[in-house]
Amino acid sequence: MSKNISFLDAVDRFKNHLLVERGYSELTIKEYNHDLFLFLDFLKDKYNFKEDFPVKQIEKHQVIEFLGNIIIVQENSAATRNRKLYSLRSFFKYLVRNELLDSSPAASIQASKTEQRAEPIYLKMNEAKKYIKSIEKSDSSYKLRDLAIVKLFLYGGLRVSELVNLDLPDIDFDDESIKFYGKGNKERYVPLHNDVIESILDYLPLRDNIDIKDPKDEEALFLSNQGRRISVRTIQKFVKKYAKSAGLRQASKITPHKLRHTFATSLYHQTKDLKVLQDLLGHASISTTQIYTHTDARQKKNAIDKMEDF
Known part of the structure; x- marks a missing residue:
């Protein structure tokens, strides 16, 4: 009852x-x-x-x-x-x-059919390089912070919710890695590319000069210009801003999640190792990771060009 x-x-x-x-x-x-x-x-x-x-x-x-x-x-x-x-x-x-309701009024309602996307939106290598350049050329006083954040997306594939919650002790500079709790409160271990390590080290002096407003943000890795742990919204805004300044195609659709797609797509194309990718992305099921097994237009054309003449 x-x-x-x-x-x-x-x-x-x-x-x-x-x-x-x-x-x-x-x-x-x-x-x-x-x-x-x-x-x-x-x-x-x-x-x-x-x-x-x-x-x-x-x-x-x-x-x-x-x-x-x-x-x-x-x-x-x-x-x-x-x-x-x-x-x-x-x-x-x-x-x-939990016996707080006899039956669910939503149990038998069917989901709507949605348009299936052939592949996730991601940056090609030349676009990713243009994107990085747009940050480096920016006149923002926080471009070192923004560069470190973007490289964590591109080299580490973090979710934006995971990134904003990173603390200084999560980084192991000796091991060149980060260890944190991700989605579903599961522990994640992500090795860091040397480019990311250097960008974080470049940012830390800037961080040290920020006046932190709340004691609970003392260990936050990334801080806003108000001296608080950086928010998801702040990252979403500057990710799109740099995409527009770089003149990228579909700049208005570039989000932190698309940068995560870029990491995943790039890593899979280089390694073809779906299990490692699943691990690094923190996916519970490998079926979720399989969207990155797509091939881009250039790969398809190269494959056709290599065919023998009939």
Whole structure:
């Protein structure tokens, strides 16, 4: 028998479950929280639900209408709808499993079909070099920091959420590596290219001169110009800024995740070792890593040119 728990109480318990039991990062939990409160706003606007309504009051048709609203009214993609559906499914599944709800109103709702991309967006080698040059030529007083961050993406394939949480003790300069806890609270070991080591060492004197505002940020590797641990948003903004100044194709689509794609694509093309790549990227399943086995247009043309004449 389910308990008469309110929606807000259920959300608090679910977030605590994600943090303590699942070991999710604060950024991931924030995304779940955003989706759930978007759903709450919809229920309040469309069905006049009160702030403290019981979660068992939610019905399947309301979830379907919310997901339809995401696409039709807010003009979001099918992929965005699926992301919201996944958040709601996880939320209700947790409540059912813990006997806080009898059944999930989202369990039988199907995901939308999404357009399949042939390969992830990534920078070609000449584009990556132009990108690095655009940072080196920048007049930003924080270009040494930005260069170290970008090289960690390009040579190490870190997630942006992992990078912002790096602390000084995570770097082993003797071993030339970093060790940290990544997605799912799993320990990750990533060897560092010499170019990354040099860039971090170039940045550290700049970091030492920053007035750190909060004691909890004392060990943060990368700091903002306000003296706080650098934020995901700050990195997203300057990554796009340098892509535009470098004159890259699809500059508006270049994100930290695309730089991670660049690392993965480059490493796979050089080594063809999917297991090592899976390990370095921190993927739980090798099927996720397999998107990097694509071939680019030049490789395809070279293969055709090498064929014998018939």
